[in-house]
Amino acid sequence: QVQLVESGGGVVQPGRSLRLSCAASGFTFSSYPMHWVRQAPGKGLEWVAVISNDGRDKHFADSVKGRFTISRDNSKNTLYLQMNSLRAEDTAVYYCARDQTVRAADYYFDSWGQGTLVTVSS
């Protein structure tokens, strides 16, 4: 079955960097666009970024544009989120999520990891 396992979260000071990873299994990772979605404590969901199945096309939410980058290694079935210049408002559980369709993203998320908590605090 589809499994997504995030790692890399933790406590980090404002202005510092952190890299999240998402290990995928149970499906052909290289066929699917992948997303990051976050959820601040006690709050709703916020889409963060998407990467195409081949890694060539990427898009970001305005709130993270210029600070976060998304990448993938299809040989390792792993998705990444590099977060730079972190702010207190980036504090959230970060989920990796699979797009529902192969190749061309339709921005519906049919499988999710369990999430990893990032806390930005001094």
Place this chain on the structure above:
Amino acid sequence: EIVLTQSPATLSLSPGERATLSCRASQSVSSYLAWYQQKPGQAPRLLIYDASNRATGIPARFSGSGSGTDFTLTISTLEPEDFAVYYCQQRSNWPSITFGQGTRLEIK
């Protein structure tokens, strides 16, 4: 940015009753709307996509309707496991994806 407003914020019902949840968009999203269920400490689960299509493995008691700016998620007969928070999400103007603020469905 398209704003999605969900109502009510909290819905109190009993198992066996019918639940009707609403999602209104600030501008037309055509039929590009999804619904998710999230239980405490868990990731969201896709229920409905393109306004009315059930995702794989979703029970038939869940149904979605609407188009344009007004959408509804209906749970025909509530089961104990249906009490959770529900979010709507639009993908009409991707990559500017937005979610509603959520409706909490609680046991009365």
